[in-house]
Structures are given as C-alpha cells and as structure tokens.
Amino acid sequence: MSEAKGPGTGSASTLPPEKARVVIVGGGIIGCSVAYHLSRLGWTDIVLLERKQLTSGTTWHAAGLIAQLRASQNMTRLAKYSQELYGALEEETGVATGFRRNGSITVALTEARREEIFRQASMARTYGVDVERITPGEIAARYPHINLDGVLAGVFLEKDGQGDPANIAHALARGAKMRGAQILEGVRVTGMRREGRRITGLDWAAHGETGRIEAETVINCAGMWGREVGRMAGVNVPLQACEHFYIVTESIDGLPRLPVLRVPDECAYYKEDAGKMMLGAFEPVAKPWGMSGIPEAFEFDQLPEDFDHFEPILEKAMHRVPMFGEVGIHTFFNGPESFTPDTSYLMGQAPEMDNVWVAAGFNSIGIQSAGGAGMALAQWMDSGEKPFDLGDVDIARMQPFQGNRSYLVARAKESLGLLYADHFPYRQKATARGVRRSPLHAHLEARGAVFGELVGWERANWFADEGQAREYRYGWGRQNWFDNAAREHMAIRENLGMYDMSSFGKIRVEGRDAEAYMNHACGGDMSVPVGRIVYTQMLNSRGGIEADVTVARLSETAYLVVTPAATRLADQTRLRRLAGDREVVITDVTSGEAVLAVMGPRARELLTRVSPNDFGNEANPFNTFQEIELGMGLARAHRVSYVGELGWEIYLPTEMAAHGFETLAEAGTDLGLRLCGLHMMDSCRMEKGFRHFGHDITCEDHVLEAGLGFAVKTQKPDFLGREAVLRKREEGLQKRLVQFRLNDPEPLLYHAEPILRDGEVVGHLTSGAYGHAFGGAMGMGYVPCAGETPGDLLGSRYEIEIAGTRVAAEASLKPFYDPKSERMKA
Template sequence: MTLPTHARTVIIGGGVIGCSIAYHLAREGRKDIVVLERSKLTSGTTWHAAGLVRRLRPSATLTKLINYSIDLYGELERETGQATGWTQTGSLTLASNQDRLTNIKRQVSLGRAFGLEAEVVDASRARDLWPLIEVDDVIGAVWSPSDGRVNPSDVALALSKGARARGVQIFEDTRVTGLQKIGGRISGVEVGDHVIEADEVVIACGLWSREVAAMAGAHMPLYACEHFYILTKPLPEVQALGKGAHLPTLNDQDAFLYARDDVEGLLVGSFEPHAKGLPLDRLPADFSFDLLDEDWDHFMPMMENALRRIPALEKAEVRMLLNGPESFTLDSQFMLGESPEVPGLFLMGGMNSTGIALAGGAGKAMAEWIIAGEPTMELNEADIRRFSPEMNVLGALEARIPEVLGRHYDNPFPGRSMETARGQRRSPIHAGLAAAGARFEARGGWERAVHFGGEAAHLPLTFGAPAWREQVGQEVETCRSGAAILDQSAFGKIMVQGPDACVFLNRLCAAQMDVPEGRITYTQILNAKGGVESDLTIQRHGPETYLLIVGANETVRVMQRMRDTRGDYRAEFTDVTSGYAILGLAGAQARDVLQATTNAAVPDLKRFYFAPVEIGLARGWAGRLSFTGEEGFELYIPADMAMAAYEALVAAGASHAGLYASGSLRIESGFRAFGHELTPGTTPLEAGLGAFCAMGTGFVGENALRDHKPERRIVSILFDDPAAIPLHDEPIYFDGKVVGQITSAAWSYRFGRSVALGLINAPLDLLETQDVLDGFEVEIACARYTVKASLKPAKVAFA
C-alpha cells in the first residue's frame, strides 16, 4: 500500500486511542482516513496496559465515557470477529480507614445518578469475593459486579479491523517527521520527503504526543512516568478457582495497589507515592514493544504492602517486574480537543493509566467533535483548552507529573492541592497575601488564596467539617459588614478593539453590546446549540474598545471562540491578563475604605458601571459589582501599580478573604459559575439567565434558544441537617427517583448548614408555582438527607 498524497483526516498513532478515533470517524460515515503508526499497532503503551475497566468514577463525564466503552468492547467481537477479551469479573475496592470508606461510598452514590448499582459490603463478604486477601484491617468495601477487564492489544486490533472494514487506511512502520501549516491552520503531515496534505490531523501517539504537537507549534502538556506491576507464575490458590473462573479486580488504594488474576497467577500493580518521571531522551528512537529496566529497590515498599494484603504472594514465583512508560497530565485528567493554537489539529492523550477504560468513549467523543466542529457532550474536565501555553513548561511537567501518579489513589479531600511546580503564576499582590497568612492552592497554574490563617487553619483534611470553617466564617462576615480584599487577578482579561468591535461582540455574546461607554455587561458566549461556552463581564471603554473579564480557566477557550467567530469583522483581540490586577473589595464598608485611600472623590457609580479611580499611589478604574452578591467593587489596576493599591487598601482598614468565602457567598446569592452550573451542555434558559439574552441581535446560539423550553432548571438547595456536607455531583432525589445532581456546594454561614446549587429535571411544574418546595433528598456517601429547593437565590428563598 502506497502512502497517499492527500487525506481528509490523518491520525498519528496506532495505539488503542488512535484506532478508536479512526473507528468512530469511519462509523459516522467519514471517508478518506489515514492512520500512521511509527512502529506496529499497539506498540508503545497499549500492549502492556493492565486492561482494567471500572465503571464507577469520580465524575459524570468519566462514568459516561467508560460505560460506553464497556458496551462497545462487548459488541466489537460480534462485529469484527476479533476478540477483545472482555470479561465481566466485577471489582472490589477495599477501605482500611474511615475516610477511604467515605470516599468509595461517595462514588457509589454518584453511580446511582446513572443507574449503576454497587454494594457496600463488610470485611467478611470482601474475603468471600477475594479469598486470597487478608482483611484484619478492612472496615468495609464496595463490590461493583458490572466491572471487568479486556485484553488491551485485542481491543486495539478489533477497533483497527472495524476501521479498515470501513475504508480506513493504516500504515505501520511510518514515522511522522514534521507537520505543515498554511495561514496558521494545519495542512499536512511529513513522512520523510513525502507529504500527505490533510484537512485535519489528529495526534494520538501516547508518550510522544507532546513532541509531535510541538512540530506544529501546539501545546500538549503531558509527561511520562515509569509504571510498575508484577506477574507471577501460577499459584495453587488461583488454580483452585477452576478453569475459566476469575477473581474480581482488587483495588486497595490505601496500600497503593491493584490486583487481578493472570494466567493462573496474579498481576499486582501500584501507584506508588514516590513515582519516577521519565524524560523521553532516555528512550531509544525505536522504542516499541520494549520495557524499561526492572527496579526492585523502587518497587519493594509496594511489594511489602502486597505481601501483607495477599499472603499467598509469599510462596509465589515472580515471572517479571514489568516497568512500562505511561503519560500523565498536570491535573490527572486526560486531554482531548482541537488545538487552541492550530486550527484543524486535534489532540488526545495523557490518559493517566485509564486509557483502555476510556478509549471507546473518548474515541467516540473525539470523532464527534471533529465532525461537528465542537463537543457533542459534556467534556469540560478533559477539554484541552483548560491548559494555557504557560502550563506547557518542561520544568513544571518534570516536577508535577511524578506527583500526579503518586497521588493517583489519594482521597479527593476538599482543600487538597498539589505540592510540586508551585508558584508558576502569581498575582501582582501575591507577596502581600502571603504575608497576611494566605493559604494558596494551585489552580490552572495560578497561586490562588483560598483562605487566610495559614496552614493551621487548613489541616487536617477531611470529608467532614473542615478545619477552616471558623476562619472562612470570619472572612464571610468581613465580606458582608466590613471591607474584604478578594484577589481576582487570575481572571482572564481580553481587549477587543476595532471598527467592528461592537457588532463582532454582538455576534459572539448573548447580551446587547451596544451600550454606553462606562457600562459593564454580564453575558454568556454560547455555542450553536445554545450551550454556555463562557460566562463573563464586558466593559465598554470607547466606541471601538471593550475589555472582557473571563474566568481564570476560560481565557484559552474564549480566545479560540473569538478566532472561530471573527470572520470578516474588523476587530482585533489581545490577551492582556498579565497586564492588570483585579482586586475585589466587598462589604458594607467598601466605599468608605476606598475613599480613605485617596483625596480624589470616589465616583458614585450605579451597579454595572465603571469609572477611573485613584487608590493611594495607584491609578486604575473601579466597577460597581461583586461576585459575592454583597456590596462592593471590582478594582482594575495596572500590574505594576497593584501592590501600591493593595497597601493603600490595607492601610485604610481593608481585611482579606479567599475563594472559600466568596464561593459560599456566591452560592447563597444563586450566582452561576462556569464549569459548574454553566457548561456547553447547559443553556441560559435552563440556568435561569434568559433575561440576559438579547434576542434579535443574531448572536451564536440564538436560533437554538428561540423555541427552547427548558426541561431542566438550576435550583438553590438548603439542607435540613447541619451534618450533611455535599461537595459536587451528588444525586438529587424527588419522590424516590433521581431527578438531578448537585453542581456547587458550600457551607452557609447565614443558615448554619450546607447550601448548594443543583440541576434538576423534575418537578419543574411545582417549582414554578411555589417559592420553596420540600420533598427533595440528596444522597451523600450512601446516606440520604432532606433538603428544600427553590428557583430563587438561597438567601432570598430561605430567609
């Protein structure tokens, strides 16, 4: 077979991910697809994966993708004749402390939102299900009967066979040496001197994806680590199960272990706390079906854990210690989507040891994105646009990724934060906040102050009442009755200028942009289906000049959306995030404190207006709005003057508050947040924001909203029991049926119990006629709690 000179779609990588994307593109009717594999299909990482497939995951997106994968793997053999090795064995997850038990119970509750049943069992039942384990320290477990395993290479081969049957051309031993662009858009793939012109290119080449993406100037922040598991020779205890019988997959996350039977022996792997990063220059150029050197000194602490849990291993003869490379991302979620830097270049990788389980669903999601031009399902947590180019720094990846692997089995406590690669992006007032005792978390590369009081107010982490509750309560009170500085400098700032700036923004945004100078407009950017792509405020600074203020993780996606929407509009846009600080000043005394910093009069502003202001030695402008829902301002100050302004505010009596305080107040006020209440699959009408849509202006998504009758709504929720502590995604019940999920939650200092926002699909008729409706329940860690719900903000509805 000869390499073509043109293809509609070229996929680089013949592992399970590349084969899945090719299969799903072809199944959707896409023609003229080429797959290029540098070695042989399944080489690299796919062939040595453990093949474990667990349905229960900590998020809605992951659960949906994996459920699809399981259904697909069961069907592929019937379609292609190629076995996938899918075997439904079930899985058993152990807990040897109360926090672990709470965490796995939370996953059970989340699964029930999707109709997945799992059973919480005691140690005795766990021993019955996995007879080889020692359970003297086990306090509970979760049995998930619908989980299973596959043979990773067979899955990839089945997908490739299905793809070939639909006309996909697959070329092995074909190394890509370069990528070409025309006018900034991907245009071709170089294989030595040969060029394949392409309408779109997909990079799915595992460990090498970051380097291949860089050939086109695209950013793909992932990095490899060494990953270990042992294989034993046959064990009598496993042979005694009988021919064809299997043990469930065992997960002992407190011991950093997973295990399953393998050819009458055992496979035992680990996510060890102190992982080993792998610079790619350590791999030979022809690394294919190869492994890394055994490292028993490194693996021995995990082996000791395994011996304690599975005593039969003491008599086992180890066949090999397999050490294979896998790639991980900065936040332990995989990435997929169109490159924000290079149109037509699609990227997928960093599977974080879940590539086999996710391959089917994620490959389908990527194929649909390529065909539709945008995601067709909720993919925010995996969307590559969450990573800015600033995060693709090799030093940060080398420091952070081993920690990501090492914390793979950590309990996801509220307040948990990575410890490595810290301080990458700092606010202009970072030093002042640190001196004031800020506790920082790394979010999107930024150091964000979540509360004050330092380490003493933060630890220990727990799923119960957090250590910072009292401290944050003081900050909330300051936001109400005092004057609290809230550092919002991580928010994105995008300047839009040009003769067509107004009409361009009216096309881009749902609200009316033709407003007076000095006006601030709250709006959303929508997709063609009417879903929310971003939630932002826009300031009009002149006839042809606007400033967009977007969420801290939304800058990349907004810039891409603007690029895709601009067309022939005479408008330019520039990311000026690093040029300005934003200081929120919230509370009843905010105006007095601001006035005390200067002899110049603080302007008397109406809500959602802005004007120039002097703050001590600094000069900027003040906007009359507050994300807390309390009285206050947002102060926009050139970065080089921000410390001067901050020092003047502190000297005038301002105190401090962090993200936890503003989050509590936001939810009480019913303010929606992108990535929580607002997503690409949620419309403004479902979110109760229809009043902010200027119908008739021709904005993207308007047609979808015109006849849209919401069948889901965002509601405010108040818990009756102060002991209930929701976090996110918990299922909401009404009349015994799941009707939705929690989208945001926090402790309410106003009510002395938890408050939340949730998206529900019933009973909307009753909510429309009653200010407050009882009869709802929320399930947290397998326990049900009664709640009240309302379409109004909590601080209004439940007062």
C-alpha cells in the same frame, strides 16, 4: 499484558497516499478508536500512521482494567460507552477482545477512604452505575484470597470488566479498515508543514523512503510522544512519561476468575488473568522517564527493573493477598505511560491551530477511556461542537507554560500517585508550585495567606491566624481552615473584606467591528454606552453555555472580557475562532492589571477614603465602571460582585498594584477590613445562587434551564444560540437549576451528591459549599420539571444523599440570600 498483534490490522508495506481528509498520528488504542469512530460517522480518506507496529508504545502492556465509574457524570458516560463497545467489537470485527465483566471491589482501610468510596457509591446512583456497599465479610465472600486485616468496608461494581488491550486496539483498527480507513505501520512522521494556523501536510519516512501527505485535518494520538508531535504542529500537549510497574505470578492451580481488587490505601490493584495474578501500583512518588527523548528504536520495550522502588508495594501486597508470598514471580514489568499535570487526559481541538486535534495523555486509564474518547472526539469533529460537556478533558484548559519540561517532570512525580491518593475536597497539588504569582503575592503572604494553585496561579484561598499553621489538613469533614473562612465570609456579609482576583482572565477585544462582533458572540446586548458592564454568556447552537463572562465597554471600539482563570485560554480561543474575517484584535491582557475586590456594606466608605471620585449610585450605579484616582495612583473601579454584596473590583496597573493594596489596607484598618481568600468567595456565591462555570453551567446546560434567561437578549437579530433560546421558550423547560439548603447544620456538601425528590433520585448537585450566614450546607443542581409550574417543582419533598445518608433539604428557585439583590445595588 498481551503482546498479541491481531490478524491483518496493519499494512506494513504500504506507503501513505498523497493526500487525506484526516491523518491520525499514533496507532495505540486511542488512535485506533478515533479512526474507528470517524469511519462509523461516514468519514472517508482516513489515514492512520504508526511509527512502528500498532500498540507497540504503551497499549500492549496496559493492565486492561475497564471500570465504569469516574469522577464526573460525563467521564462515567465515556467509560460506560467503552464497556458497551468492547462487548460488541468481537462480533463486528472477528477479533477477540478478551472482554469480560468480572466486577471490581474497592476496599477502604481508613475512615477517610470509607467516606470517599461511600460518597462515590452515592454519586454512582445518579450516573446509572450499579454500586453495592459491602462489609468486610461480604468482601471475603467475593474475594476469598484477601486478608481482611484493617479492612473497614468496600464497594462492589458488578459490571466492571477487563480485556486484552492490544486485541481491543486491533479490533478497533479492523473495524476502521472495514469502512475504508487506511492503517499504515512503520511510517514515522518527521515534520509538519504549516501555513498560518493550519497544517497543510506531514512529512514521513517509511521503509527507506520519504514523502509528504497533504492533510485537511491532523489528530495527535501519539501517546507518550504526544508532546513532541505537538511541537511539530505548533501545539502545546503537556504530558510526561513515567515508569509504571506491575508483576505477574506463575500460574496458580485452581485459581478461579476473580473480580479486580483495588486497595488504594496501599497503592495497589490486583487482577486475575488466565490463571495468574497481577499486582500493579500507583506509588505516591513516581519516576518520570524519557526526559531527554524517547529512543527511536522503542517498540514493545520494557524499562529496567527497579525492585527497590516496587518493594514497599509488594511487601504490603504479600500481607493483603497472601498468595503473592506463596507463588513465584513470572514477570516483573516496568513500562512507560504518559501523565498530565492534572491527571485528566487531553482531548479536543488545539487552541493554537485550527485543524489540529488531540487525544493523548490518558494517565493509565487509556483502555477504559478509549472507546468513549474516540466516540466523543469523532462527534465533536463531525458537528463542530462538543457532544456534551468535556471540560474536564478539553485540551484548551492547559496553559502554555504547562508544556515546560521542568514543570512536567516535577508535577509527574505526583500525578501518577494521585490516582490512588485520597481525593479530599480542596486538595491542592504539592509539586511544581509557584509558577504564576499575582503582583500582590508577597503582600498577601506577609499577612498570613495560605495559597492554593489553579492553572499555575498561586491564589490566596484563606488567611491563617497568628500562630496558626499555614497548611491544609485534609478530611471529609470541617477542615482546619473552616472557621477562618467563616470569619472571612461574615466580614463580607456584615462589614468589609478585600481579596485578590488578579488571576482572573482579561481579554481585550478591539477594532472597528468590535460591537457587531461582540453582539454575535455573546447572548447579552453589547450595544451599551462606554462605561457599562454586561454579564453575559457565549452560547452554542443548542443554547448551551460555552463561556460565562462579564464584558466592560472601554471605548467605542474596545471591550474587556473578564473570564475565570481556568477558562481564559478556552474563551480567548473561542472568541478568535468566531471572529472570522471581522476587523477585531483579540489580546490576552491578564498580566497587565492586578484586581482587588473590595466588598461588604462598608465598601463605599472605604473607597471614599482613598479616592476623590464619586462612588454613589447616581455617578457609579451597579454594572458600571469609572476611572479613578487611588492613593497617588490610577485605577479603574468596576461595580460588580460575585459575592452578593455592595462592592467594587478595582483594576490596577500591575506596577501600581502594591501601592493600591497598601493604600486600601491602611485606610481600612479602623473599619475592620479583613483580608479574605477565594474559599470565602465560593461560599458567598453559593448563598447568592451565582453559577460557577464548569460545574453549574456547561456547554450542555441550556441558558434558560440554568436560570440565566435575563442575560440573553433575543431582540438582537444575530447571535449564536438565538434560535435555540427561542425554541426553548416555546417548548418549555425540561429541567431547572435549583438551589438547596440542608436543614441539618452538620453535613457538608461538595458536588455530585444525589438529589432525591419525594424519595426518588432525580439528579445530582453540580456544586456545594457551606452557607455560613445560614448555618448550613448549600448546593445547586438540576431537577427535571417538564410541564411543571414553579409551585409544582418546589412543592415536593427534597433530600440530598451524602455517603448513603439522606438529609432533608429546602429548595428554592430564587437565591436564598438577598433574592432581590438589594444589597449589591445599595
């Protein structure tokens, strides 16, 4: 809201130097935070280039809400850090930040929202955030201006705060300058010079002059210009500006300081500031802006008012907080902010270039995120490894097609509103769908598939019965597809199922040095015969898990790395960067083959009907593959399983995929073959205790504490993370990944629910799903165990907290389902 420029933080008449260690493009709060934190780590020769004046893009008009609690532990860690930083900045720099802790209240008007905020309150306990569940009466006591009509409950976060966005940015800039960074205003980047996978210099224009600055490293902090700056650097930065609205009242006599009030069911938030009230909105259908480019002169600008668009929000606000109908409107503000396709910001090393980093697309939470994001990015750049799990925001999760302008505009209409929408489990995006389809998509659709979307892929998540609506009906309890997924699950367990895995990433690593290189990159032993499949991880120097993959040795000089769909680009980028000057070629071949999984006790029986090949244990044992005839075509059968049953993943050339599907489907009719979706795969893997990358295993989870020591072969002399594995074996485990099963069959688990050991919170679930074969919800999560034996760990009393209610749970270090894996190897 403030337009204060802050004293002496920019240098309007200074031209860039000839070279710098790092050039930051963009002088909003994010760029200033990155400069500040790099300088705190001792980096020198830092130059920040701002096209106009600091904060003149979106920072200056931000609402300045600074909340602690986010959707995951590490995003909460970053937000809490921001709060702590902003509280100390004024003393350090002499620039007033306006930061104060006035608390926040979020209210629920529906039963679904109450469930959500109470689950969040439980989650907050494990993250060290103080949250209080409050009744309508307690809400009114803390916020007397609210109309309680329809209010069911609320949560209060005492330590949430607010601040002056522009002055926080200027304080960060001042702190960076105090340590030697150059903050240059009025300098526009006009182009970048590339050599191979590096930027060597940036062209600039400033004060009637032009020039070039050599750069060892470039950081794109350009906010809503981030996509265009990314294109200069040859980097994909998928974000889209949207119009963002708020109103500010005239001064209100006697208005006390109030906590921030959020009413997500009415898409609104309310903030008291300097005796005035502010009403902001995250409307369900947003208005993208700047599709043809942002005007060159844009600086501290507003967009045209659109009262008709905002009026429905205001009408509800006058009912919810009646003072809005009693005082005049001082300001109706419309300003742009940038949003990403999945509503998480973009941060990290760009996959396409080796010296370009990104911090942009903050989805209207840039003020509360900036401190932590700047800290994390600076530490990542300084050490060369993520300081902790940043997968939620790592730009490597963004697929190349997501930079498409038409896609971004379509998705942006939904993204803004999702911030205040119900965050139901399994919620699917409604816009920008159908971009990536399996070769089997039409076959699955014709047989009742209900599709979800992941990184653009349309994936069959469950199959509707005849006459059943093919749609998700969301809720926190059993959703409309629960019974469908249960039948699919039990078909896999008891008989025979088939599902499409074509979206999983496939990366071919080939060359003279392939074996030695793969042994360096992976913890498993890659010196295996042709035809063998190895389950392995790629580790960092701390023994944390950077990737979780299966690797098939195709030939003496070629391997196929199979990755989750969401991490294909990140895993391929890691493989390429680790390769150095070794003679290997790394190629994405995902689209070249479709994959059909045939799983269940009768899987061998089905395959012998459609192929003359031998699928017996002697010819085709577990973790091997063979080239086969399938119908009238050819395929490659991998004997692996992510569901814990006898089965094969059948790799088919894309052009033969339809024939292969038809052949298998026809042959399986009298065997009771059931088509299954990926919700089934998740519930089956949960029963078997199979880890899911990004949830149960991340870069900060040690491979031994994750229970995956069997996949690491330390007899190999040289692989990344080996020393950390050996140290951990010597020192002992500090925590272990434990599997849980609720004793009560009714509650459902998703993720982040607190784990209580003998009545004390000791961790949270990393993932959860319903175990249909056991008749109860199951989950996994890390439990501290320093100095303990397995008997000590399992001898305790465990409970899982769900929306404030504790449910008794059984704990196990071995999989509940088929702990010896006898079914997979039958």
